[in-house]
Amino acid sequence: MIAQDMQPLRLAEHEGIKEFVKALDSRYQLPSRSVISNSLLPNLYTKFKLKLFDLLKNIKDIAVTTDMWTSPNNQGICAITAHFILKQRLHCALLAAVVVEGHHNADNIASVLDGVLQEWRCRNKVVALVTDNAATMIKVADILKIRHVPCFAHSLNLVIKEVLAEPGLKQLIEKCSMIVSHFKHSTLASDKLRSVQREINRPELKLVKFVETRWNSAFYMLKRILEVRQELTLVLGELPNAPENLTANEYSIVEELGNILEPLETCTVGISGEDYVTISLIIPLIKGLCLQMVELENQHNSDFAKTVIAAMKTSVQKRLKCYETRSPCMIATLLNPHFKRAGFKTHTDAENAILITKKEYATYLSSERFQISLDRNMPEVCEEVISPPSPKKSKLRRLLSFVDNAPKGATSVTADIIVDMRQYLEKPTIPFSEYPVEYWYHQENQLKHIAMKFLCIPGSSTPAERVFSKAGLIITDRRNRLSGKHIDKLLFIKINCDLFK
Numbered sequence: 001m002i003a004q005d006m007q008p009l010r011l012a013e014h015e016g017i018k019e020f021v022k023a024l025d026s027r028y029q030l031p032s033r034s035v036i037s038n039s040l041l042p043n044l045y046t047k048f049k050l051k052l053f054d055l056l057k058n059i060k061d062i063a064v065t066t067d068m069w070t071s072p073n074n075q076g077i078c079a080i081t082a083h084f085i086l087k088q089r090l091h092c093a094l095l096a097a098v099v100v101e102g103h104h105n106a107d108n109i110a111s112v113l114d115g116v117l118q119e120w121r122c123r124n125k126v127v128a129l130v131t132d133n134a135a136t137m138i139k140v141a142d143i144l145k146i147r148h149v150p151c152f153a154h155s156l157n158l159v160i161k162e163v164l165a166e167p168g169l170k171q172l173i174e175k176c177s178m179i180v181s182h183f184k185h186s187t188l189a190s191d192k193l194r195s196v197q198r199e200i201n202r203p204e205l206k207l208v209k210f211v212e213t214r215w216n217s218a219f220y221m222l223k224r225i226l227e228v229r230q231e232l233t234l235v236l237g238e239l240p241n242a243p244e245n246l247t248a249n250e251y252s253i254v255e256e257l258g259n260i261l262e263p264l265e266t267c268t269v270g271i272s273g274e275d276y277v278t279i280s281l282i283i284p285l286i287k288g289l290c291l292q293m294v295e296l297e298n299q300h301n302s303d304f305a306k307t308v309i310a311a312m313k314t315s316v317q318k319r320l321k322c323y324e325t326r327s328p329c330m331i332a333t334l335l336n337p338h339f340k341r342a343g344f345k346t347h348t349d350a351e352n353a354i355l356i357t358k359k360e361y362a363t364y365l366s367s368e369r370f371q372i373s374l375d376r377n378m379p380e381v382c383e384e385v386i387s388p389p390s391p392k393k394s395k396l397r398r399l400l401s402f403v404d405n406a407p408k409g410a411t412s413v414t415a416d417i418i419v420d421m422r423q424y425l426e427k428p429t430i431p432f433s434e435y436p437v438e439y440w441y442h443q444e445n446q447l448k449h450i451a452m453k454f455l456c457i458p459g460s461s462t463p464a465e466r467v468f469s470k471a472g473l474i475i476t477d478r479r480n481r482l483s484g485k486h487i488d489k490l491l492f493i494k495i496n497c498d499l500f501k
Helices: 009-013 015-024 033-056 106-119 135-144 152-164 169-185 187-199 217-227 229-236 248-271 279-299 303-325 327-334 347-386 391-399 410-426 436-441 448-455 462-474 484-500
Strands: 062-070 076-086 089-099 126-131 148-150
Touching (some): 033 076, 033 089, 033 484, 062 135, 076 106, 089 462, 106 135, 126 135, 135 148, 148 152, 152 169, 152 217, 152 303, 169 187, 169 217, 169 248, 217 229, 248 279, 279 303, 303 327, 327 347, 347 410, 347 448
Parallel strands (some): 062 126, 126 148
Antiparallel strands (some): 062 076
8 A cells, every 4th residue: 555555655554544453453553664664565565576577577679768857855766667579568667766975977877777778687688778868868878889769759849848939939939828827826816717617618727838858748738728718807807916918810820830730749658668669650640740840831821820830840750760770770660460561651661660670580580590400400519529430421521511501491590581471561551449468479480589679678767767657656745754775666566556456
């Protein structure tokens, strides 16, 4: 209850819970805070940790997301989540929420991350590290020699910020923010808004605050202002010292801006999931976004809309273009049976993805067959040591020794790659109601191993971000004395409890 429901450690000392438990069973003695923190919590943490160890030791490929956060009690916390495929489903687990001492530089964070991965014995299983676009995090991946994938949701947020920074638009956002702030900080204003909403039979909707660091909060603010436009017009005219309401022209601009920003919001929500494949959505979403911008240009003829859409196109090109040439995104898109070739903008892009996937597949097949060859030949080597070949056979083998230096199975590997890729690509795409991981689970095609390796990579670092939302609930004014060890354990139990149900 304490971990899952975000209750304080001293919950058992509260009079209300004591009375409640006594009414259920007067014989039961509630544990004290010290017993919970020194015994029950560590024991449950150890139990969950052992279960996760057992689960991860049989996982071949793991993707990792990480991010840094400064808590309300000024502790720097590094969240590290693992993403993997198990039983035909994609899963996410928190490996650690570590308090980082000292400077939050690349060397320090890399050391912490490496230590956690070594502790979980999955360092050599990590196929990619997903973080925000900060130079520090990119350097962390470089230090650890792990393939880096920048968070797509973060890149989308940068696109939105650049669009909203357009002259004229910035002032409109500030004006909307002033209206929202007035209702957030004035009891009179918020009460009056609810009263008017009841009088005209409208839903009691609160205004949404714009937070620069919160993805798409500007979109939600503008959308809500449009939804309560009638009530705002009535209330702002009656309130003393109220900010100026938007003009009819400004409301028209807000409506247009909401339509223009909606595709970006859709992309952000779609890429931020945890229980479905997301990295393979990136390239198709960019393609869909570009097509949507063409439609928006045809729908909106105002000078304002043309300016905003032009800024959006420029920013999309600058911020998102790099994803279309990243190997993990290309391979995952091609091997997502929802998309295959259709997920790419051009035929050339699709062919490049096929070439990169073939190279990855060739490396896998060569490695697998080399290992099989070693396993099969080991007994034969032992037999030859015990029973040397006859002189005639030995001379014959020397004469044919060039065979030993030839690439083993090269032709077979190449043929299998061609056959397996053709077999996969020539089949029709599957409907979106079907799950890509489940599709590959039932395939005999060995290409499934490459698909599973890349489809487990998340398209954003949102899972690590969500850890901090939970941390914010744990570290409250009532719990500001919690140590780093308690925070780590509480978060670990809270986030991973569903994994073991």
